[in-house]
Amino acid sequence: MNIGDIQLGQRPVLLAPMEDVTDESFRLICKEQGADFTYTEFVSADALIRNIAATTRKLKIRPAERPAAIQIYGRDTQSMVEAARIVEQAQPDVIDINFGCPVKKVAGKGAGAGMLRDIPKMLEITSAVVKAVNIPVTVKTRTGWDADHRLIATLAEQLQDCGIKALTVHGRTRAQMYTGWADWEMIARVKENPRLTIPLIGNGDITTGQEAREAFDRYGVDGVMVGRASIGAPWIFRSMKAAITGEDEPMITDAEKFAILRRQITESIERIDEYRGILHIRRHLAASPLFKGIANFRDTRIAMLRASTYDELSAILNQVEEQLSTQEIKRNPTTTQQI
Structure with a gap:
């Protein structure tokens, strides 16, 4: 799987961006334990433009953890473009746009998963960010706002048309938050679209090596993203990589x-x-x-x-x-x- 010219190998496992979790130390440890790609905590475009110290610290990427992405979020096109240009100066391998965060303080203000209620604005922001920078841009989002508006099958193609180089889909709606089960059948339907040519990364409820392998074998995704299962257990990537490649379960004391x-x-x-x-x-x-x-x-x-x-x-x-x-x-x- 490639994101632009960045080669991640066959069946990569990626560390999900998580606020207050994926700091630089944790990302590097996960990389050492087998993660193929890592993401920073999400970065507020508005805070970045205001040069808030706690936000700018999140832009640091160690050479040993590469390839890695910096993820940004916001609700205003110009702010997102300006933030993307600032992020590009930090030299990440990828800029990822967060259209998936469901928490009220983000989605309730129209950013993150809140953009699922304003698709024209989402596409406008995506196109503008892609044009503003010279490194690959990717998107992470959900299947839709709620069960009555699961629009990811159409949205994936629209985002691809904006110029993104990969798409990550969390198999829940915003209304679900983190409850219930991720809908991997919906993710599979996105992948089955013959017009979708960019890599599709599946996310949601991957907690074991067997589940990671099934995501590739059964649902056909190009990559698997692991989030909550890695918290307090970064060694999980060693087990997952072994299961995916058919190797023996590693002994981790x-x-x-x-x-x-x-x-x-x-x-x-x-x-x-x-x-x-x-x-x-x-x-x-x-x-x-x-x-x-x-x-x-x-x-x-x-x-x-x-x-x-x-x-x-x-x-x-x-x-x-x-x-x-x-x-x-x-x-x-x-x-x-x-x-």
């Missing part, structure tokens, strides 16, 4: 997983500061499947999510890792060593 989480904590603190860095990383810790199945874990989880210093959080993780190790020994007792 708990020690490796703890090391990755500790690295995220450290780099989050280095990037911001101790207190805010820990606040930022709590979402990853809260979502991590590493802690599932641990007996009487509720109080430990609360303590972990209330920790405000690195030393405090590190001590809790050490305790949890030791507890997991003890449980593993009990499940798999070794024979007594002969003297």
Whole structure:
């Protein structure tokens, strides 16, 4: 699969853009774990034009994580064009336009998935951004505003006509938010359109390697995008890539997983500061499947999510890792060593 001249190989797995999640540290770790392409957190066009520091920081891309995209959103054509030109100076490989965010503070103001209620404006913005920059432009959107207005089959072709180089479709409507199931049959119908020649990336409910492989085999997409399943578990990309290529399931030890989480904590603190860095990383810790199945874990989880210093959080993780190790020994007792 190619996005313009950018080659991603066969059956690529992409890390979805997620606000307060896909910071530069997390993206690089996911890349090291097998993600073929990464996206920044979405960037507000208005905030970028106003040179808001918290927004401009999101434009940094490390060489080791490339190829990567910076995603922008907004509701005004001129603002989106100006933001795209600013983003181009940061030299991403791709500029992605967010027409899919369903949250009220974005969609309710007409940006993100809110554009699904104003298709002419969506197409106007897309065409203008494509013409304004000299790097590939892509779009991420949903199947429609609600169940009565699932228009993605027609919209995909219209967006292609605007000059985008790839399209990502999340298989839910805006009304669904993140509830229910993603409609992969709808995504497949988009792919079946013989007039659609740009790559189609499917997104929604991909949580295992088997599901990723099925997305390619059954629905025919060119790429698969993984979002929430990667939070607190960036190693999931190793498992997915193995399943897609038919390789054996990789052995990823708990020690490796703890090391990755500790690295995220450290780099989050280095990037911001101790207190805010820990606040930022709590979402990853809260979502991590590493802690599932641990007996009487509720109080430990609360303590972990209330920790405000690195030393405090590190001590809790050490305790949890030791507890997991003890449980593993009990499940798999070794024979007594002969003297």
